[in-house]
Amino acid sequence: MTNSSGNRPWTFYALAAFFAAYVLFLYGPMLCIFILSFQGQGGALVFPMRGFGLYWFIDLFTQVRTGDVIGAIERSLPLAFIVMALTVAISVASGMAFRQRFRGSGILFYGAVASLVAPGLVLGIGIGLMFQLLGVPEHWWSSAVGAQLTWTLPFGLLIMFAVFGRFNRAYEEAARDLGASPAQVVRLVVIPIILPGIIAVALFGFTLSYDEFARTLQTSGPTNTLPLEIWSMTTNVTSPALYALGTVTTAFSFLVIGISLGAIAVIQRRRFGRALPAKRP
Amino acid sequence: MLSARVRVALQVLPLALVLLVFFVVPIGFVVAVSFFHYDDFGIVPAFSPENYAAVLSEHLTLDLYLSTLRFAALVWFFTLIIGFWVAYFLVFHVRNQLVAIGLFLVCTVPFWTSNIIRMISWLPLLGKEGLINRGLIGLGVIHRPLEFLLFSDFSVVVSYVHLFTIFMIVPLFNSMSRIDRSLFEAASDAGTSRLQTVLFVVVPLVKSGIVLGSIFVITLVMGDFYVVRVMSGGSRASVVSAMFDDISVLLFPHAAANAVFLIIIVVLMVGLILRAVDVRRELVDQR
Numbered sequence: 001m002t003n004s005s006g007n008r009p010w011t012f013y014a015l016a017a018f019f020a021a022y023v024l025f026l027y028g029p030m031l032c033i034f035i036l037s038f039q040g041q042g043g044a045l046v047f048p049m050r051g052f053g054l055y056w057f058i059d060l061f062t063q064v065r066t067g068d069v070i071g072a073i074e075r076s077l078p079l080a081f082i083v084m085a086l087t088v089a090i091s092v093a094s095g096m097a098f099r100q101r102f103r104g105s106g107i108l109f110y111g112a113v114a115s116l117v118a119p120g121l122v123l124g125i126g127i128g129l130m131f132q133l134l135g136v137p138e139h140w141w142s143s144a145v146g147a148q149l150t151w152t153l154p155f156g157l158l159i160m161f162a163v164f165g166r167f168n169r170a171y172e173e174a175a176r177d178l179g180a181s182p183a184q185v186v187r188l189v190v191i192p193i194i195l196p197g198i199i200a201v202a203l204f205g206f207t208l209s210y211d212e213f214a215r216t217l218q219t220s221g222p223t224n225t226l227p228l229e230i231w232s233m234t235t236n237v238t239s240p241a242l243y244a245l246g247t248v249t250t251a252f253s254f255l256v257i258g259i260s261l262g263a264i265a266v267i268q269r270r271r272f273g274r275a276l277p278a279k280r281p
Numbered sequence: 282m283l284s285a286r287v288r289v290a291l292q293v294l295p296l297a298l299v300l301l302v303f304f305v306v307p308i309g310f311v312v313a314v315s316f317f318h319y320d321d322f323g324i325v326p327a328f329s330p331e332n333y334a335a336v337l338s339e340h341l342t343l344d345l346y347l348s349t350l351r352f353a354a355l356v357w358f359f360t361l362i363i364g365f366w367v368a369y370f371l372v373f374h375v376r377n378q379l380v381a382i383g384l385f386l387v388c389t390v391p392f393w394t395s396n397i398i399r400m401i402s403w404l405p406l407l408g409k410e411g412l413i414n415r416g417l418i419g420l421g422v423i424h425r426p427l428e429f430l431l432f433s434d435f436s437v438v439v440s441y442v443h444l445f446t447i448f449m450i451v452p453l454f455n456s457m458s459r460i461d462r463s464l465f466e467a468a469s470d471a472g473t474s475r476l477q478t479v480l481f482v483v484v485p486l487v488k489s490g491i492v493l494g495s496i497f498v499i500t501l502v503m504g505d506f507y508v509v510r511v512m513s514g515g516s517r518a519s520v521v522s523a524m525f526d527d528i529s530v531l532l533f534p535h536a537a538a539n540a541v542f543l544i545i546i547v548v549l550m551v552g553l554i555l556r557a558v559d560v561r562r563e564l565v566d567q568r
Contacts, residue, residue, distance in 0.1 A: 008374075009475070011374070011475060012374045015366060015369065015370040015374055016370065016374070018366055018367070018370065019366075019367055019370045019371075019384070022363060022367055022388075022446075023387060023388070025443065026388065026391055026443070027391070028406070029399070029402035029403050029405075029406050029443070030391070030394075030398075030399060030402045032402060032405045032406055032412065033398070033401070033402040033405060036405055045404060045405060045408075046404075046405045046408055046410040046411055046412075047405060047410075047411075047412055047415065089295070090295040090296050090299065091296075093291075093292040093293070093295060093296070094292055094293045094295070094296040096292055097288075097289045097292035097293045098293075100289065102286070102289045102290075102293075105293075108293060108296065108297060108300070111297075111300045111304070111305070112296070112300065114304070114548075115300055115304040117496060117497065117500035117501075117504075117547070117551065118304070118308075118500075118504070118544070118547075119500075119503065119504030119521050119540075119543060119544075119547070120504055121504065121506055121521050121524060121525060122308075122311065122504070122521070122524070122540040122543065122544065123303075123304065123307060123308070125311060125524070125528060125533070125536060125537070125540065126306075126307025126308050126309075126310050126311040126540075127303060127307045129307070129310040129311065129314055129533065129537075130306060130307045130310045133310065146299065146302065146303035147303060149299050149303060150299070150300070150303050150304045153296060153299060153300075157296070162455075182288070203393070204393075207393035207394070208393070211393070211394060211395040211396065213395075213396060213397060213507070214504070214506070214507070218528070227395060227397060230395065230397050230398065231397055231507070234397065234401055234511060242401065245398075246395070246398040246401065246402065249394070249395055249398060250394045250395065250398060253393055253394040253395070254390070254394070256393075257390055257393050261386065
């Protein structure tokens with residue numbers, strides 16, 4: 001319990017230790033493979049470190065037997081950008097609609113939740129069967145985009161619920177009273193206010209697509225995306241090259257997360273800076 | 282100018298279309314194919330219950346469901362305990378709100394990285410030659426490496442908990458943040474102990490968070506096919522991993538019948554959970 005002053009209760013220390021243990025549990029294993037990926041040529045899958053260097057990173061990108069890693073990255077990146085753009089546009093639009101009750105809103109909401117919790121592989125099989133029976137070839141830029149949207153859109157929608165939950169509609173009314181057109185209200189008032197939320201949706205759209213596996217497995221067509229490449233490596237590759245790939249993709253994810261969170265922080269700071277009462281006339 | 286109704290319709294149209302084309306129709310195709318006939322020569326469109334009869338009569342089906350449900354129950358239990366206390370610590374014990382948000386982000390960041398990578402990152406820790414066995418031998422606690430650590434039910438549950446606890450933390454954090462702090466003072470004025478406050482004040486108020494988190498975790502475990510495969514070393518299967526085996530040998534109708542069966546069971550479970558709490562009201566209307 002939070003006493004505003006005085007000593008912290010013993011439960012604080014107990015739960016702080018519990019929390020620290022959880023964070024160690026969360027990051028410890030990942031740290032292990034990052035460290036192990038920097039081994040020398042004689043490297044193995046377990047500790048101790050055998051040598052030190054970038055050998056396995058070079059191996060990863062030059063060896064044919066480890067698969068087409070670069071090609072997979074070249075597909076996964078544009079795929080993630082397409083899914084991100086669609087997720088942002090569709091989530092924001094439907095998030096705005098969900099501020100009022102409309103006919104079918106319940107069905108649509110439960111449809112989105114069902115699409116989120118449906119077993120990914122089953123959905124992938126369904127989409128694969130649909131393309132097969134309709135005679136349309138599958139590609140990462142068609143079937144896989146659709147499959148991933150069934151996973152990223154519900155998340156985007158839930159974030160928009162949270163964003164619009166704190167949104168004061170008085171701003172919109174004020175803009176309308178001042179003669180703004182509906183398009184101007186959205187462009188000049190709503191979008192700037194919810195911008196941090198939009199960046200959060202973009203972050204979800206990008207990273208959830210970039211790392212998506214279960215739904216993409218049956219829908220990516222003849223070529224692999226990066227998670228599918230990693231999956232095939234888990235069964236074929238028994239060298240630290242596997243860990244090197246893990247390090248590379250995780251570092252890239254961290255970069256994207258860092259940029260997004262940094263952008264949100266900058267916007268919020270600027271906003272609060274502006275909102276402070278002026279000290280001088 | 283567009284009328285309000287038309288505007289709302291246009292705003293939700295893309296979402297509705299995506300859900301229709303890539304969720305509803307594909308599930309329809311799965312249902313259709315589950316009635317198809319297949320033999321050594323291929324798959325023939327038909328309307329035959331033979332695949333369901335096959336799925337229901339196989340001894341394996343019951344085993345798979347029991348094994349998957351057991352994993353779901355275990356993982357649900359551990360993620361609920363961990364998720365509850367982590368969220369509780371962040372919301373009620375960390376006084377500085379910025380620190381709380383920062384620590385919350387520390388918990389969520391791994392969610393945005395690859396599940397497969399996070400899963401295989403347990404290999405150098407849990408293996409026979411792994412860090413934990415070496416450490417314990419080095420300390421003299423054990424003399425022979427513990428075999429149950431890797432490629433066992435234990436490592437499967439550890440990986441699930443590692444991957445999915447975040448789905449419990451986020452809804453619980455969200456529900457707890459909305460609790461009015463003056464309730465704690467009221468509770469302590471009324472003479473309740475710390476534990477009683479948690480049990481009789483916090484838990485009832487975060488019911489919707491518990492329900493949402495439980496739905497996420499249980500459906501994720503029920504739908505998993507790769508963690509159970511890799512982390513059990515191939516010794517365990519799940520409902521969906523059996524489906525995965527089916528389609529890799531092109532037994533689509535059999536897999537489809539199994540999938541329909543799984544969907545019905547998952548929908549029933551989620552429906553039962555949702556009967557307890559109206560999650561939509563909590564999410565959309567109660568602001």
